[in-house]
Amino acid sequence: MRIALISDIHANLEALEAVMADIDSQNVDKILCLGDIIGYGADPNACLELVSSRCSSILMGNHEHSVLGLLEFENLNDVAKKSLQWTREQLSDSEISLLNSFETELVVDKLHLVHSSPYQPLKWHYLLSDGVVREAMKHMKTNLCVVGHTHLPVIYAMTNSGDIRKRTGHSFLPDPRSPRENLSQEKPHRLRTPHPAVHYRSRFFAQRDRK
Numbered sequence: 001m002r003i004a005l006i007s008d009i010h011a012n013l014e015a016l017e018a019v020m021a022d023i024d025s026q027n028v029d030k031i032l033c034l035g036d037i038i039g040y041g042a043d044p045n046a047c048l049e050l051v052s053s054r055c056s057s058i059l060m061g062n063h064e065h066s067v068l069g070l071l072e073f074e075n076l077n078d079v080a081k082k083s084l085q086w087t088r089e090q091l092s093d094s095e096i097s098l099l100n101s102f103e104t105e106l107v108v109d110k111l112h113l114v115h116s117s118p119y120q121p122l123k124w125h126y127l128l129s130d131g132v133v134r135e136a137m138k139h140m141k142t143n144l145c146v147v148g149h150t151h152l153p154v155i156y157a158m159t160n161s162g163d164i165r166k167r168t169g170h171s172f173l174p175d176p177r178s179p180r181e182n183l184s185q186e187k188p189h190r191l192r193t194p195h196p197a198v199h200y201r202s203r204f205f206a207q208r209d210r211k
């Protein structure tokens with residue numbers, strides 16, 4: 001089965017449409033969204049509609065959590081705070097209900113899905129250091145966990161000796177001796193970071209945001 005993972009769309013419709021077109025060209029069986037569909041960008045409504053129509057599972061990100069009033073805006077930077085206040089005004093009651101239906105974490109096809117970290121998912125930790133990654137790995141529900149949130153394409157793996165290995169931008173065949181690196185012991189899976197990048201009209205997006 002081929003699964004496409006998308007995350008941190010942040011109401012950028014042009015980018016989302018470009019990514020969906022790319023996915024459609026790659027014989028993908030299922031699309032999963034790891035959250036933060038809204039926030040920052042100009043098209044929260046259209047992005048919510050497109051993601052909910054195309055993705056079989058959708059997680060809640062910290063931006064959805066904030067718009068629902070479940071996370072204090074005070075913890076966010078000024079840009080995020082301003083955009084979330086504007087975003088909240090754009091959403092209908094049914095879109096708010098849709099956001100409320102998103103799960104914090106899920107297990108789908110032996111993949112543990114969570115927006116930020118399997119450790120304290122609602123604290124929205126960023127997996128940016130070996131220590132934070134090591135703590136997160138203790139809380140994985142399956143051998144493979146996928147997250148968004150940092151906006152960085154990275155694969156982390158733990159060796160049998162407990163070291164954290166980090167790969168960026170290359171295909172990565174897990175070591176069959178390490179259970180944490182295998183989706184299945186019978187058939188190790190090849191993991192790829194989401195490259196090459198999909199291009200879209202970013203200048204158009206920026207101009208729209210200034211309106």
Ligand SMILES: [Fe+2]
Nearest residue numbers: 036061062149
């Ligand atoms: Fe996030």
